[in-house]
Structure formats: C-alpha cells, structure tokens
Amino acid sequence: MSVGIPRALLYYLHFPYWRRFFQELGIKVILSPPTTARILNQGAAVTVDEVCAPVKVFFGHVLELKDQVDCMLVPRYVSVERGAYICPKLMGLPDMLSHSQTSLPPLFSPNIDLRRGSLAWLSPLLEARRFFSRSASSIGRAYYRSLQEGRRLERQLLTGLTPEEAFHGLKHRRLPGKRLRVALLGHAYNVYDPTLSMNLADHLRALDIDVCTAEMLPSEKVAWGLACRDGKELFWTLSKRILGAGMYYLKHPHEVDGLITLSSFGCGLESLVGDLLARAARKAELPFMLLNIDEHRGEAGPVTRAEAFVDMIRGRSTNARNIPTHGDAVARTAGAP
Ligand code: SF4
Structure with a gap:
C-alpha cells in the first residue's frame, strides 16, 4: 500500500513525523516533487481565485500524485497547541478537495485538534x-517513533538546515567567512517553497548574505519576542511564530x-502580522521590507x-563593520580581481 504526501503547506513542518509513522506501519510514502510553475498552474486552474497561492500549490501537488498512490494524506489541521488554531483554509482543506475534485484516491484526513492537550x-x-x-x-509504536524522529529533525532545523536538507539528508550550503545576515520570515510553506518564494533565499545567498528563518530560532526566543510586545495575543500558531x-x-x-x-496575497493572517512587524520596525533600528x-x-x-x-x-x-559592498560582491562573483 502507498500513501501520497503533497510537498506543500505543513509538509515543511511535519513531514518527518508522517513519513516515519507510515514507514513503521509498512506503508510506502510517495512524496510529490518540488513545486514547479506547472504544478502551481495546475493547482490554480482548479481552485477559486480567492484562495491563497500556497493552497493552490497544495492542489497542484495533489493532482500530481493522485494517479500514483493508493491513498492521500490530507490532514484536517485545527489546532496543534492549547488555545491556538491553524488557519481555517487548512481546517477546510479535505472538504475543498473532496468537493471540487473527482477521481481522487481515498483521502486519509485525520482531525488534528490538540487544543485540549496531547491526549x-x-x-x-x-x-x-x-x-x-x-x-x-502497531499504531501506538508508530506514533511513538514518529515523535522521536520528528523532534530529532526539528532540532536540526535550529542548526540552520532547511527542511529539505534536514528531511532528506542533503548537504548544507554553508557560506564561509564574515557576512551580513538577513532574517527571511513568513510561513514555512512560502519561505522554503522554491517556486512560491521565487528562490529568494538562494538569491540572497548569491549576494553573499546569510539567511535565517523563524524555524531556525529556538522557541524560547520566539516566546520572548511575543512577550515583549503590547497588545492582544494572536491565536494563530503559525502567525505567532512569525511575529x-x-x-x-x-x-x-x-x-x-x-x-x-514574505506575505501571500489574499492572506489575512500574513497581512496582519506583516503590518504589526512593519509598525514595530519603524521604531526599531533594523531595515525592514515586506x-x-x-x-x-x-x-x-x-x-x-x-x-x-x-x-x-x-x-x-x-x-561600522568594514563589510564589502554589493558592487564588490558582484565583482568577486564575476571573477574580477
Ligand atoms: S495562513 Fe494565509 S497563506 Fe496560509 S493557508 Fe491560510 S490564508 Fe493561506
């Protein structure tokens, strides 16, 4: 038996958990390929215009996999922590798919709602x-081992690996020497998707810039960041991490x-977080771009x-720091003395 996992949305956070879970049950995992313009376009062609681009990409990956697998993993994520929620579009994902697409394999759509604790x-x-x-x-054993595996790979993200590098054992491209560092923040499925992000992280690295993301920051520091702002607490888990x-x-x-x-056009949560950060950045000494x-x-x-x-x-x-200008970096890249 095989299960398809679309390489989109919460794949970038939860793939190692699901992969190990199915492997322990003897179920073959088939992952869709990295997003391409074709996958994005085929998702956009079958969804309503109002849906955000990451959901369109998810649909594209489902269509990519549907004829290759016996069933498809499309969890209904409601909440992954006490007192907070996941975006409603992810809650409704199995319904959007099953009501708009025919000829899909059976969807395995467990209801993930952890507001009341790990039980x-x-x-x-x-x-x-x-x-x-x-x-x-066997389900209990698979669950226990998937937790171990998922937590181990989550710790690797803190060392600066991207999800693709950590999940698939790819070599990390560490840039040598002293260089500038930019935080690239947004939902992991935007930041790490090569097509949605338009390879922005790679473009920055090509300019000799170290890139760090919200997933590379320990959760205590994220909690510190949330605690230091006045105002109402957010109740969206992924937005809280970015903020x-x-x-x-x-x-x-x-x-x-x-x-x-990075903010998806049409995403209310990202536009709110982007605006909160833009306001805070005006009072801070850090250059900011949305x-x-x-x-x-x-x-x-x-x-x-x-x-x-x-x-x-x-x-x-x-x-202040005697760091070469972009012109120097471009000249070096071109092989100039
Ligand atoms: S949080 Fe925003 S980008 Fe993510 S699925 Fe929801 S609407 Fe789309």
Missing part, C-alpha cells in the same frame, strides 16, 4: 487504525542586519527589490 492525539490515531486496518499496538521571531530580531538588531517578510507573493511568476521584481535592500543594508554597515 487529543488518541482520536487521529484511532482514525489511522480504522483507515489502515492496523492493530492498536515572535520578527519581534525578537527587531529587539536584537546585532543578530541580523535586516528583516524581510514582499507580497502570489501565483504570478516573475522573479525580476522581487529580486530587484531584494538587491536594493541588500545594497541599503551594506551601505548602513560598511563604515
């Missing part, structure tokens, strides 16, 4: 037992040289803005 895992585990016809003991990481960096400008947030992304492809605009941003932060720090 709430019992319900999705029972769903897995029924769906895959496995014994309670907490952003606030932490804004209060620690010696740890990064600039902050870029980039909106959608399914329209065209790297030139975002890349030009990123280059201008890098030039600006180099200009700020050149005198």
Whole structure:
C-alpha cells in the first residue's frame, strides 16, 4: 500500500513525523516533487481565485500524485497547541478537495485538534487504525517513533538546515567567512517553497548574505519576542511564530542586519502580522521590507527589490563593520580581481 504526501503547506513542518509513522506501519510514502510553475498552474486552474497561492500549490501537488498512490494524506489541521488554531483554509482543506475534485484516491484526513492537550492525539490515531486496518499496538509504536524522529529533525532545523536538507539528508550550503545576515520570515510553506518564494533565499545567498528563518530560532526566543510586545495575543500558531521571531530580531538588531517578510496575497493572517512587524520596525533600528507573493511568476521584481535592500543594508554597515559592498560582491562573483 502507498500513501501520497503533497510537498506543500505543513509538509515543511511535519513531514518527518508522517513519513516515519507510515514507514513503521509498512506503508510506502510517495512524496510529490518540488513545486514547479506547472504544478502551481495546475493547482490554480482548479481552485477559486480567492484562495491563497500556497493552497493552490497544495492542489497542484495533489493532482500530481493522485494517479500514483493508493491513498492521500490530507490532514484536517485545527489546532496543534492549547488555545491556538491553524488557519481555517487548512481546517477546510479535505472538504475543498473532496468537493471540487473527482477521481481522487481515498483521502486519509485525520482531525488534528490538540487544543485540549496531547491526549487529543488518541482520536487521529484511532482514525489511522480504522483507515489502515492496523492493530492498536502497531499504531501506538508508530506514533511513538514518529515523535522521536520528528523532534530529532526539528532540532536540526535550529542548526540552520532547511527542511529539505534536514528531511532528506542533503548537504548544507554553508557560506564561509564574515557576512551580513538577513532574517527571511513568513510561513514555512512560502519561505522554503522554491517556486512560491521565487528562490529568494538562494538569491540572497548569491549576494553573499546569510539567511535565517523563524524555524531556525529556538522557541524560547520566539516566546520572548511575543512577550515583549503590547497588545492582544494572536491565536494563530503559525502567525505567532512569525511575529515572535520578527519581534525578537527587531529587539536584537546585532543578530541580523535586516528583516524581510514574505506575505501571500489574499492572506489575512500574513497581512496582519506583516503590518504589526512593519509598525514595530519603524521604531526599531533594523531595515525592514515586506514582499507580497502570489501565483504570478516573475522573479525580476522581487529580486530587484531584494538587491536594493541588500545594497541599503551594506551601505548602513560598511563604515561600522568594514563589510564589502554589493558592487564588490558582484565583482568577486564575476571573477574580477
Ligand atoms: S495562513 Fe494565509 S497563506 Fe496560509 S493557508 Fe491560510 S490564508 Fe493561506
């Protein structure tokens, strides 16, 4: 038996848990390939315009996998921690798929709702037992081992690995020497998706910039960032991480040289967090840029803005830290003396 896992949305956070869980049950995991313009376009073609680009990408990956697998993992994420929620679009994902698509394989859609604590895992585990016809003991063992594996790989993200590097054992491209550092914040499924992010992290690295993300920041620092702001607490888990990481960096400008947030066009949560960070950045000493992304492809605009941003932060720090300018970096890249 095989299960398809779309390489989109919470794949970037939870893939190792699910992979190990299914492997322990003897179920073959088939992962869709990295997002391409074709996958994005086929998702956009079957969804309503109002849906955000990451959900369109998810649909594209489901269509990519549907003829290759016996069933498909599409969890209904409601909450992954006490007192907080996941975006409603992820709660409704199985319904959106099953009501808009025919000829899909059976969807395995456990209800993940952990608002009442970790015992709430019992319900999705029972769903897995029924769906895959496995014994309670094998489901329990698979769950326990998947937790161990998932936590181990989450710790690797803190060392600076990307999810793809950590999940698939890829070699990390560490840049040598002293260089500027930019925090690239946003939902992991935007920041790490090569097509949705328009390879922004790679473009920054090509400019000799170290890139760090919210997933690379320990949760205590994210909590510190959230605690240091006044105002009502957010109750969206993923938005809290972005906001907490952003606030932490804004209060620690010696740890990064600039902050870029990626926001999906049409996403209410990201526009709220982007605005909160933009307001906080006006009072802080850290350069800040907000980039909106959608399914329209065209790297030139975002890349030009990123280059201008890098030039600006180099200009700020050149005198203080004697770091080469972007012009120097381009000249070096071109092999000039
Ligand atoms: S949080 Fe925003 S980007 Fe993420 S699924 Fe919801 S609407 Fe889309």
